[in-house]
Amino acid sequence: MAANTDTTKSEASSEHSYNTRYKGVSQKKRKPSLDWDALEERGKRRRGKEDEKWRRRDSVTHLVASIYADVEAAVETQRRTAGQAPILTQEEHLDYELSEDMRLDYLREFRLAKMFSSPTTRNRLRAAPVPRGRRFDSVRAGRDVVTRVVVDKLKLLNTIIDTLGWPVIAICLHSANFRTRFLEATDAVDFPERLEQLRLHKESIEFFAKSRQFNWLRVTTEQEEQDVLLRDLNCLLTRTAVPEEREINEDEAEHARLNADTRIAGFPNDDADLDHPHEWKLSADGLTALRLRFLPGGGGATSLLQRNIEDSVVLREHRWPDRKKWLLKEEPRYRAEFDESCEACNDTGADEGKKWRAGCECNVKKLKTRLAAEGAYFGDRVELRNVHPILGTGVRALQRLPAHSLLAEYTGEIYPLYKTQPTGKYKNSTYLYCQTRRLSNGDVENAMHIDPSVYGNWTRFINHSCRPRTDFVMYSCGAKIVTCVKVRKRAIEFGEEITINYGKSYFEGQRLACRCREDTCQLWNADKVKDNRTTLRQARQGGFAPDWADD
Template sequence: MATNTDTTESKASSEHAHNTRYKGVSEKKRKPSLDWDDLEERGKRRRGKEGEKWRRRNSVTHLVASIYADVEAAVETQRRIAGQAPILTQEERLDYESSEDMRLDHLREFRLAQMFSSPKTRNRLRAAPVPRGRRFDSVRAGRDVVTRAVVDKWRLLNTIIDTLGWVVIAICLHSANFRTRFLEATDAVDFTERLEKLRLHKESIEFFAKSRQFDWLEVTTEQEEQDVLLRDLNCLLTGTAIPKEQEINEDEAEDARLNADTKIAGFPNDGAGLDHPHEWKLSADGLTAVRLTFLPGGGRATLQLQSNIEHSVVLPGHRWPDRKKWILKEEPRYRAEFDESCEACNDPGAGEGKKWRAGCQCSVNNLKTRLAADGAYFGDRVELRNVHPILGTGVRALQRLPAHSLLAEYTGEIYPLYKTQQRGKYKNSTYLYCQTRRLSNGEIENAMNIDPSIHGNWTRFINHSCRPKTDFVLYSCGEKIVTCVKVRKRAIEFGEEITIDYGKSYFENQGLACRCREDACRLWNADKMKDNRTTLRQARQEGFAPDWADD
C-alpha cells in the first residue's frame, strides 16, 4: 500500500512539475483570451457617442422642421377663427388659448430682457419710487420681476434677439417646440447647435410666414396689458410721470409691439398679390422675395405672371387627333374599361349599360386622403428658392417626405399633342409634359400636353437630376388618369432639394447640356454628343470636364 501511495504521489508531483514547467511557455504562445464584457462596454461607449451625434443632429433638424409645421397650423387656426374654415371646437379653443398664454409669457421675458439687461438699468429701476394704489400693483410686481431676474438667462435671451431678430422670434414663438425644446433647454451644446441652425433658416422662416400672410403679431388683451406694464416700467426708468389712464394709445402700442415690417424685400406692403405662397420664390441669399414669371417664346412675347392652380384645366376649342382609337371619344384623361380601378376608393367603374366612366367622383384630394391614412402622403410644405444661377428656381422640402409618398398632381393647361407642335402653346417647352394613354388595342401612346407655363403648381419648378428623388407616376383617380409626383425608394429629408428625371430626349431635343452635377451624370454634354457614355466623374478624372462641373 505504501508503494502504491508513493507511486500516486510521484505521479501527481510529476504532473505538477510538468504543468509548472510549461505553463509560462504555453500562455505566451496562445492568443490572449477575449474579454467579452470589456468589448461590449467599449462597443456601448462607441455606439453611445455615435448615437448622441445622430440624436443631436436629428433633434436640431426636427426643431427647425417643427417650426414650419407649427406656423402652418397657426395660419390654419387664424383662418378658422376668422370664419374662413370650420370653426374651432371647444377643446381646440382651450388648447389655443393655453398656447397663447405661454407665447405671451415668453414674449414678456424677451422684452424685459432687452429693456433691462444691464445692471445699471436694474439698479435705477430698483431705486425708483412707485406711486401707491391698486392701479400700480402690476408695475410694482413687474419691477420686482426685473430686479430679481436671473442675469444669465437674460443674456441668453439677448443672444437670441441679436442672432434671429424680433420678426423671426415673433414667428417662432407660435411654435410649441420652439418654446419648450429651445427656450427651456438646459443643454448648452444643444442650445448652440439649435441657435446656429435657426440662424441659417431665419430668412426662410420669415419668407414662409410672410408668403402665407401669417399675422404673427395678432394683438390680444394680455398683450395690450403687457404694453401698458412695459410703458410704465420705462417711465420709472426714465424718471417721467406714469400716465394714470389704464389704456395705451395706438401710437404707443405700435412702438411697444414688435416690428411687423419684414426684412425681406419684394413683398407688397398691403398684402395684395399674395394669393398663393407658391407664386413666390426666395432669392439665393434669402434677402428678396420674387414674384414668379414666365416669358413665352416668340418675337413680341411679354413677361407673364405665373399663377397656382389646384387642378388641371382642359383648354376648349381644340380638336383631339386619333379619337377613333379611343374607347371614349373625349379628352384622353378619361379612363377606359381596361384601365385600373379608382385608386382613391377602389371603384372599378360604371355599371352595366352605362357609358364607361368611374362610378365614383373622387378627386386627387381624395387620393391624397386615402394614401395619408396609410402614411404615404404628405402635404405641400415646400419652399421655392433660387438654387443656382443656371438652374434657377428649385423646390426645397420643409418636412421629411417618406419613401414612396405621393406629393402632388402635376397640374397645368391640357391641350392636344400635335406632331408639328414641338414647343407647346407658349412656344417654350421648359415645363411641358406629355401624358400617355392606353388605346383600345392595348398599346400606349403619347396623347396630350400638360403645360404649366402660366397656370400650374409648385411641381413645375422641380429641377432635373440624373439621380432623381421623385418620379412621374400615373394614377387612376375618379373618372380620369392623372400624372402625379411620387417619392422614390429613399426618403427626402428636411432641407433637401426635390429633383426628378426629365429624360434624355428633353436635353437632346433642345440641344441642352445637363447641369445636375451628379457624378453619375451621362448627359453633361448632351448638347454636343447624343450617345455619350462617359459619366461626369470620369470626365473629371480624365481632365476634360467643363468648368461649371466643379461649381
C-alpha cells in the first residue's frame, strides 16, 4: 500500500502543481498544440500587409516614372507630326487623336474648376438664363459640365491645381497613366501619396519637358473651341452680351490658355535651340536650369560649354605611338583576333575558330539595338542635377534600370597617353578615363585617354561611390573596343543616383578625399590615411572621421 501511495503521489505531483496564491492544487499548464491553419492565416495576413505596402510604393513610383516616359513619347510624336521623323502610321494617328480628345476633356475640367471654384459663381451660373438658339448650345453644354462634373470633382481638382500648378498639370495631362491611374482613381487609398510624389517631382517634370523643348500647350481646334466656351460662360456670368462671332482674338486666346511660362529660370526666353537636353542641369533647389560648363586648368579663366556627342572622336592631330603595329591604322581602339567576338552581331568571323572579322561594320547603335531586343539596354532617360556643393553635378535615374543592363558608351575625345601631360588636353584630369588594350601574350596595357571634358555625354557626370551601382565594361563592337557603363547585379530604381567606382589611384593622384558617405568607404581620406582598410564607420567609432561625414 505504501508503495502504491508513493506512486500515486508521484503521479499526482507530475500532473498538478501547488498554487500558493489560492492555497490549493491547480492543473499544471500545458503547452497548447499548434494550430497550423491559424498560423498560416496569420502569415498570409502579415504577408498581405507587406505586399500591399510594397504594391502601393511601387504604384506611386511607377506613376511618376511613367510620366517621364509618356512625355518622352509625346515629344517623339510631336517630332513625327512635324515631319522631323518618320510620319505616324494610320493606327498611331488614331491613337494620338483619341489621346488628345481625352487630354482636352481633362484640361477643360481643370480650367472650369478653377474658373468656377466659388460657390457663388457656380450658383449664379446655374441660375442664369441662356438664350435659345443653336449658337448657345455650347453655353448650355458648358453649364451642364460645370453642374455635373466640376461640382462633383471640384475639391479634388482644386487640390491638384494648388499642389502642382498649371505648367505641371498641362505637361502631365499628356501622360495616359496620369489621366487613367491618377485622375480617374479618385477613391484610391494611395491618392495622397501619389499627389505628394508628384509635388516632390514637379520641378523635375518641368525641367524634363522644357529641356526637350516639349510644346505641351500646342493649340488645337478643340482647344480654341474650349477658349470660346470659357469666354461665353464668362459673358453669361458677367451678364454681358455673348459676341456674335465664333472667333477669338489672339489676346483673349493667350489669356485663356494655360500659363506656359515655366517656374524654372535659366532657359532662353525665346525659341532658341536648346541643343541636347543633357547639356543642361537642374539646380539643387530645382528652381534654376544651368548650362553645363567646363573650366580648363593651367590658369585659364574662360569656361567652355560642354557639348553632347553620341560617338567618340579620335583626334588625328596627335602622334600615336607604335602606329605601324596596328591592325587598323585609322582606329586605335582596334579589335584583335584574340579579343572577344563582336557583341553587336555575335559574328565569330569568316573562318571557323576566328573571333574577329575585318568586314564587320557594327557600331554602338547596333549593339544597343540588339541588347534592347534582349531587354539588356535601356535609354538615356536620366536627369543631370546639382547633388552636392562640392561633388557638383550628379546623374539621377528617371526609370528603373534592371541589373546587368547597358546604359551608354563613355564617349569623348580620344588621344594617346602622354607622360608629360598627365592632366590631358585641357590640363584637368577630372573626367579623364584611361582605356586599356589586351596584348597577344595576354597582358593588358594602358592604350589611350578618353577625355569627355568638353565633348562627351551624360556618363561623364556619374559620381564616385565606394558601393557603386554601375561598372565600366569594355565591349567588342565592330572593328573596335568601346567602353560602356553597365548596371551591376542590383537594379537601379527610379530616382536613385547612378554611381561608379573611380578607383584608388584617382583620389591619390589628385589628393582628394572621398565623399561618398558610405559606411564601407575605404577612400574617405586617401591623401592622409595610407591604410585604406580603415572604413568610414571605423573612423566614426574612433573619433577621427572628417567633419563632413555626419552632414
